[in-house]
Amino acid sequence: MKVTINGKEYEARQGQTVLQAARDNGVYIPSLCYHPKTGPAGKCRVCIVEIEGARGLQTSCTVPVKEGMIINTESENVRKAQRLVVDLLLSSGRHDCLACEQNGACELQDAAYRLGIERPTFTLAPKEQTDNSAEFVFREHAKCIQCGRCIAGCNATVVNEVLDFGFRGHDTKVICDDDVPMGSSTCVQCGECVQLCPTGAIVDKLPRGKARTWQLEKVETVCPYCGVGCRQELHVDRAANRIVRISGVEDSPVNEGMLCVKGRYAFDFVQSPERLTAPLIR
Numbered sequence: 001m002k003v004t005i006n007g008k009e010y011e012a013r014q015g016q017t018v019l020q021a022a023r024d025n026g027v028y029i030p031s032l033c034y035h036p037k038t039g040p041a042g043k044c045r046v047c048i049v050e051i052e053g054a055r056g057l058q059t060s061c062t063v064p065v066k067e068g069m070i071i072n073t074e075s076e077n078v079r080k081a082q083r084l085v086v087d088l089l090l091s092s093g094r095h096d097c098l099a100c101e102q103n104g105a106c107e108l109q110d111a112a113y114r115l116g117i118e119r120p121t122f123t124l125a126p127k128e129q130t131d132n133s134a135e136f137v138f139r140e141h142a143k144c145i146q147c148g149r150c151i152a153g154c155n156a157t158v159v160n161e162v163l164d165f166g167f168r169g170h171d172t173k174v175i176c177d178d179d180v181p182m183g184s185s186t187c188v189q190c191g192e193c194v195q196l197c198p199t200g201a202i203v204d205k206l207p208r209g210k211a212r213t214w215q216l217e218k219v220e221t222v223c224p225y226c227g228v229g230c231r232q233e234l235h236v237d238r239a240a241n242r243i244v245r246i247s248g249v250e251d252s253p254v255n256e257g258m259l260c261v262k263g264r265y266a267f268d269f270v271q272s273p274e275r276l277t278a279p280l281i282r
C-alpha cells in the first residue's frame, strides 16, 4: 500500500505500524519503549506523530498503517511534543553521559541528540538507588525511563519472570521478585534485560570502565558452548586485543538475541594465560 510521510509517498505493508513503515523507509521517528522483540508498549509517547484525520497526536508504534494515510513526523507541533517527552525523561533521571556505560549506544541520548536537546530544562529529584549485588548485571534506577522493555523481555521472551514494576507514582521502579537485590533474586543472569534496555539503567558489569562503545568492533560468531548454536556478537577492543562484552544477534532465528549466562558472560577463557594454544604431546 502507499502512504505519505512528510509529503513524500512510500510503500508500506499491511500489518505494519506507522513507526515500522517509517523505519523501513529510512524516516526517523524517535522511539524508546518499542522494541521489535517486545512489540509496541505505548508507554514512552516519544514516537508521537500527526496523522491526517486523527484527533491529536498519535503514538506511531501502536497505529497500523492504512492505504493513503498521510503522516507528518516533523511538524513544529510534533517536534515540540517529542522534545518535551525526552526533556522530562532526562530531567527526572541522572543522565551523566560522560560516565555512563551506554554512552554512544543509548537510545535516549540518541533521541535527545536528534531532537536538539543539549541539556534538561527541569531539575527533578532522581531515584538514588543502584544495585550492584548480582554477579554480571549492574542496575541504576536514576537512568531508568520505565519503558518496560526489560520486564517484557524477562517475562515473555526468556520467561524467567523476575522483573516487574513495583511501588507507585514517583516511587515506581523496576524490582526483582518482591523487591530484593538482583543478586538474591531468582534472576539467572541471562542478560536479556541488559540487551533490551534502551538506556544505561541495566548494564553488563564486566565491560564497565574498560572501553567506550564506539571503540569496540563487533564480530559475529557462534557460541562455543552447547549444541543450540546461538549467534553472538563479540565486542572486541582491537587495540587491547580482547573481548570486552558479548551480545546476542537479534535477527538470528536460533536465539533471537537471547543468550544464557555462559554464552553472554563466560568468555574470560579466551584471554586466559592458562589456555592451551598448542597440542600437548605425551
Ligand code: SF4
Pocket: 094, 095, 096, 097, 098, 100, 101, 102, 103, 104, 106, 107, 108, 109, 143, 199, 200, 201
Ligand atoms: S542512560 Fe543514556 S542519556 Fe542517560 S547518562 Fe547514560 S548515555 Fe546518557
Ligand code: SF4
Pocket: 137, 153, 154, 158, 160, 161, 162, 163, 186, 187, 188, 189, 190, 191, 192, 193, 194
Ligand atoms: S538477567 Fe535474565 S533472568 Fe535476570 S532479570 Fe534480566 S532477563 Fe530476567
Ligand code: SF4
Pocket: 143, 144, 145, 146, 147, 148, 149, 150, 151, 174, 196, 197, 198, 199, 201, 202
Ligand atoms: S531498566 Fe531499562 S528497559 Fe527496564 S524499564 Fe528501565 S529503562 Fe526500560
Ligand code: FES
Pocket: 030, 031, 032, 033, 034, 041, 042, 043, 044, 045, 046, 047, 048, 059, 060, 061, 062
Ligand atoms: S515507542 Fe511508541 S510509545 Fe514508546
